[in-house]
Amino acid sequence: MTYPKHSPQIAILGAGLIGAAWAALFQHHGADVRVWDPAAEALAATGARMKAPLAQMAEVAPEAGSMGSLTLCDTLTDAVSGADLIQENAPESIPVKHALYAEVEPFMAPHAILASSTSALTWSELSPGLREPDHLITAHPFNPPHLVPLVEIYGTDQARVERAEAIYRFAGRVPVRLKKDATGHIANRLASALWREAVFMVQEGIADVEAIDAALINGPGLRWSVLGAHMAYHLGGGPGGMEGYLAHLGPSQERRWAALGVPSLSTEVQAELVAGVAREAAGRDMSELEATRDKALIAALRARKDAPHV
Amino acid sequence: MTYPKHSPQIAILGAGLIGAAWAALFQHHGADVRVWDPAAEALAATGARMKAPLAQMAEVAPEAGSMGSLTLCDTLTDAVSGADLIQENAPESIPVKHALYAEVEPFMAPHAILASSTSALTWSELSPGLREPDHLITAHPFNPPHLVPLVEIYGTDQARVERAEAIYRFAGRVPVRLKKDATGHIANRLASALWREAVFMVQEGIADVEAIDAALINGPGLRWSVLGAHMAYHLGGGPGGMEGYLAHLGPSQERRWAALGVPSLSTEVQAELVAGVAREAAGRDMSELEATRDKALIAALRARKDAPHV
Structure with missing residues (x-):
């Protein structure tokens, strides 16, 4: 199956901020999107929540062509039936997600991918919720999902992982594959470190909180x-590159590395972080x-089109 | 003393890549720059080394106005006399820098700032090389110095630190102040972590080397x-911000944090880094x-002008 020859059908489970961002992203790129949420109020608010992301997508990717359809589904079956990719954005609770998977699985098409947006949980924790664990992948976006291109993927069925990557690329994402299931995937481990x-x-x-943030942003x-990060050491290693550096x-x-520290989130440190x-x-x-963050991200993404990263 | 009302006079000690980048940066912004290097060949190559940085500065900061003068100095005395800021880029060796400081200090103007570009050494290690240690600051740029705006500053004479910050701002830099002397300053500690x-x-x-780099760049x-980084947790904390997050x-x-690792740079790991x-x-x-890095940095810097960072 090749995209975009054939626009994928996408189910979005959970119409919170992450779900609405996914919906906007896929619809903008021409996919047919079906959204479901257990709370009728949240489902009804989907269109309103998608408004800003859709407007931003038009700035970031004006070349995307005609938009796909958007359907709000009262039942899970309606949302899931016929979907190529089911993007799950349920609360970060193993029992909640397992219960949802048990409802979803009987209605999944044989080729369908169930993709969890989970940040805190792992494939190993979530996949026992399916009779066919291989049908699940973790596909973690980085906030805000419609602007930051990264999607971190782990799964055990290589064909499904490849199909998922093709769908995320169709939506302008940059899928990055983990070789091994890991808490925090890649990006949140780096951010946490x-x-x-x-x-x-x-x-x-x-240094003060605001000085550290300024150093990071400007350095x-x-x-x-x-x-x-690896390539930076390669370029910093002189003619010998990474080998010379090492x-x-x-x-x-x-x-x-040994001189780096391990802080304690004491009352004093917490107070200083909040004040900072x-x-x-x-x-x-x-x-x-x-709004300032999003405007700057959009400008940075547009700059990339003329001058791609290393 | 206010800049740019009065263009600063800058001495650059050491005409390697970092020295040439500093020279281009200051000259482009209208400062009068005097360059000295103990090796006649290196000094003679200064103009050639400044060519690419000067061309890039014209793209990044076309609004900077008329360029300052550039003088190649055969003697240290010529370079240092009358300078407001003396930017030292000698090899990362305490004895070498101390020996240089001993030669420089007698010719420094009373108000002059001796600023070390040192990456690996600290103010506490370097300042004993002066009779007046307070006249030294560390002012660490982030490579490439003419494109990445950060300059990390530590010094003990507040008036000198403030004058130095004004001069770096005059040259389009973003000075960030440390409250306490620390190995690796701020940015290299973050990068190292x-x-x-x-x-x-x-x-x-x-994950593979190239997957981790792709995740970082796109996430x-x-x-x-x-x-x-702090502000990201503030925005990720919901309505409660940092306080709610904590x-x-x-x-x-x-x-x-406890689940993060400490790798060993074993032969196998080194081989994988080099292969990656x-x-x-x-x-x-x-x-x-x-060239790809610099082009992308220039595009990112230009994008910032229309859409400033948070």
Whole structure:
């Protein structure tokens, strides 16, 4: 099956912020999207929740062509029947997801992929909820899902994983595959490792919250938006590249790793984190901060089209 | 003293890649730049080394106005005399830098700032090389220095630190201040912490080198180019922001930190890192990779002008 020769049919289970972002993303790229939510109110709010993401998609990917259809489904069966990909965005609870999978599985097409957006849970925890565990993959988007291209994928049926990757690429995503199931997938492990050291620096009084964020945005964050961490050491290694870097600085790198810290989220540290982001926000409320973030992400994504990353 | 009312006079000590990037940056923004290097050949190559950075500066900051002067100095005295800021880019050796400082100090103007670009060394290690340690600051740029805006600053004389910040801002930099001297400053500590987890995932077979780099570039790296790590948790915390995040997920965050790994740079891991970046480079040599990086950085910097980061 090749996309976009044949537009995929997508089921979105759960019409919260993540579900609405997925729905907007797939519809914008021409897929037929069917949305279901156990709460009638949430389902009814889907269109309103998709409005901003759809407007942003038009800015990021104006070339996507004609939009697909959107159907709000009162029953799970309606949403799931005939779907190529079922994107599940239920609460992060193993029993809740298992119960949902038990309802979904009988109505899945034989080729269908059940994809969990889970951030905190793993394939190994979720797949026992199906009679055919291989029909499940984890497909974790990075927030906000319609703007940040990454989708981290783990599954055991290679054909399903490949079909899922094709569908996510059809929707302008960058699927990245894990070789082994892991808590936090890739990106949240990296983010968690970085934030641990950031909080350690706050705890030790090395720098303020807002100084650390400014250093990240104007230094490594900017560079990591165009160049991977491994590749950065390759380019930093001189003519010998990564091999030269490891030969000359490998031993000192292990010492530098040993010098990094493990903070404690004590009352004092928590208070300083809260005060620090308040100083950094400088009176801007959540919606203002999010609007600034989204506008900057859209500009960065547009810049990539002319000048691709390494 | 206010810049740019009065263009600063800059001395660049060491005409290697970092020195040439500093020289191009300051000259482009209208400062008068005097360059010295102990090796006559390196000094003679300064103009050639500045060519590409100067061309890139014209793309990034076309609004900068008329360029300053460039003088290649045969003697250290000529370079340093009358300079407001002396940017030192000597090899990362305490004795070498101390010896240089001993030669520089007698010719420094009373208000002058001696700023070390050091990456690996600290203010506490370097300042004993001066009779007046307060005249030294560390001012670490992030590679490539003329494109990545961050300059990390530590010093003990607040007036000098403030004057240095004004000069770096004059040159379009984003100075970020440390409250306490620390190995790796801020950015390299963050980069080191992130890479440790990246190498751990390679060691554990969770994901390939190139998959981890792709996840970073298309996920957290992109987001950190517009939004700091602390602020990302603030926005991810729902209406309660950072406070809500810490209240609900603080304990599980400490567990997640405990689940992160410490890799060993064993022969096998090193071989996999080298093989991984080779796959990722896909035949592109260093200069091609650097050109792609620089083009993407320039596009990202231009995008920021219309849509500033959070």
